[in-house]
Amino acid sequence: MSLAPDVVLLAAQVHTLDPDRPHATAVAVRDGLITAVGDAADARDWRGPATEVIDLGDATLLPGLVDGHSHPAFGLDLARGVDLSQVRDLDGLRTALASAGRIDGWVLGWGLDHNVFAGRAIHREHLEAALGPDTPAFVRLYDGHSALVSGAALRAAAVTGPRSFAERSTVVCDSEGSPTGHLIEMAAMDLVLAVTPRQPLAERRDALHGLLSEMAATGLTGAHVMDAGGDSVELLRAVEERYELPLRLRLAPWCNPGTDRDGLDELAAQQGTAGRNWLVGGVKFFMDGTVEGGSAWLEHPDCHGQNRDALWLDPADYTAAVQHLHAAGVRTATHAIGDAGVRHVLDTLATLGPDARMGHRIEHIETLSYEQALRFAELGVIASMQPTHSGYTRADHTDEWSLRLGTERANRAWICRTLRDTGAILALGSDWPIADFDARHVLAHAQLRRPARTAITPVAPEQALTALMALEGLTTHAALAAGESTRTGRITPGLRADLTAYTLDPLTTPADELAETPVPLTISNGRITHRLA
Secondary structure: OOOOOOEEEEEEEEEOOOOOOOEEEEEEEEOOEEEEEEOHHHHHHHOOOOOEEEEOOOOEEEEOEEEEEEOOOHHHHHOOOEEOOOOOOHHHHHHHHHOOOOEOOEEEEEEEOHHHHOOOOOOOHHHHHHHOOOOOEEEEEOOOOEEEEOHHHHHHOOOOOOOOOOEOOEEEEOOOOOEEEEEEOHHHHHHHHOOOOOOOHHHHHHHHHHHHHHHHOOOEEEEEEOOOOOOHHHHHHHHHHHOOOOOEEEEOOEOOOOOOHHHHHHHHHHOOOEOOOEEEOOEEEEOOOOOOOOOOEOOOOOOOOOOEOOOEOOHHHHHHHHHHHHHOOOOEEEEEOOHHHHHHHHHHHHOOOOOOOEOEEEEEOOEOOHHHHHHHHHHOOEEEEOHHHHHHOOOOOOOHHHHHHOHHHHOOEOOHHHHHHOOOOEEEOOOOOOOOOOHHHHHHHHHHOOOOOOOOOOOOHHHOOOHHHHHHHOOHHHHHHOOOOOOOOOOOOOOEOOEEEEOOOOOOOOHHHHOOOOOOEEEEOOEEEEEOO
């Protein structure tokens, strides 16, 4: 080693995920890169007078964990106001809303489970029973694709009846044409969001830095950020003017239905825009919405006759947009939850040619047949899934997601193991704030098919991943999904120094225990972003 390292890390075991040297006990880092991998005896020869030696004792050192699907900047708005994720019935909703604080006169809430309504209509009367008729309120359902707003909020936004959009988005109205307060998909929600209070940039800057620091404390070193709209880039630049970003972020701006050729070219031109620890890389599409919201695209409608259409009014326009961006060298990620939505994305990617499909990915994939699952490996398409999302369903199929789909399709819930066993690349993530960002919980849930440390019956337990598969989903497969496998995802000389230390070994520790393991150290891009005192 020609130059002494900045840091030498010692640990009882280092899982490198490098097949040429899978195990080690020492790692050297200099200028943000891994410069050597070996054992404690080797490390004595690496050190220089200024080298910091960090002895992690019995801990396990891993490649840095990366959340394959997250919304940390956009999520600050999604998760604003009162947290309703623990509300279980309408009485609980009224209680939570009645005690909620006001933001410039508004009540904002998020994380509300569709199951709270127990089959009843999602109607503004449930808000007004707690808040009265004159309080503007905007409450997001947990799926992030729908909201319930009060009559006062509708009046503030001048929403008095149905609207037409460039995408399949709905202002739900009653038989007389009056809005019920239920808004489905982004374009409909944006009508009211435009008049809700906005948090100042400086406050969001500090909140984002705090959030990313909390993520780093669970072992995360990076995240694939599936949005870059509004002032996200300005926000990241503001963070880096005052702080260092605790996670390396890879952003994929949205391509919405109706985007013309100039808009596509603008998205291509944004690629490579970067800061010290973030960059724009990829474009995010939505093929459909969510099952609970009735906006997923299924091969056969659900039990209410819904979930039958694509978000794109003409799916052929989606195909043309993907082809255009692919020709410009842009990797795409497409939200597709329903089986018809996933099929159409696969059909689209199949048009790109046998040597051109690798690098494009599909997000969520909540219900899918075995025949369609086989196509991921055959086409070289990357799957990106969130194991903790299955926590919103129930093994007995009494939840809203399962009831809409019926038993056969509900039995195909989050087929993680099928995709791995058939040879697909499978990146794992949280989709925060839709689900908990804690990397330990993602690892545990992927193996348990239920929340850790609970007696909840697992959902489709045959789809559980092994401990190694789960770890790969947040490391080597996440790197492949981002096109960064030659730069990160393993512990080997020359790769970026993204490193996570857990007190317990994730490959041998029971998943219920792993979910609570201490995190002694996290390093992102060669910089310590979390360290236990």
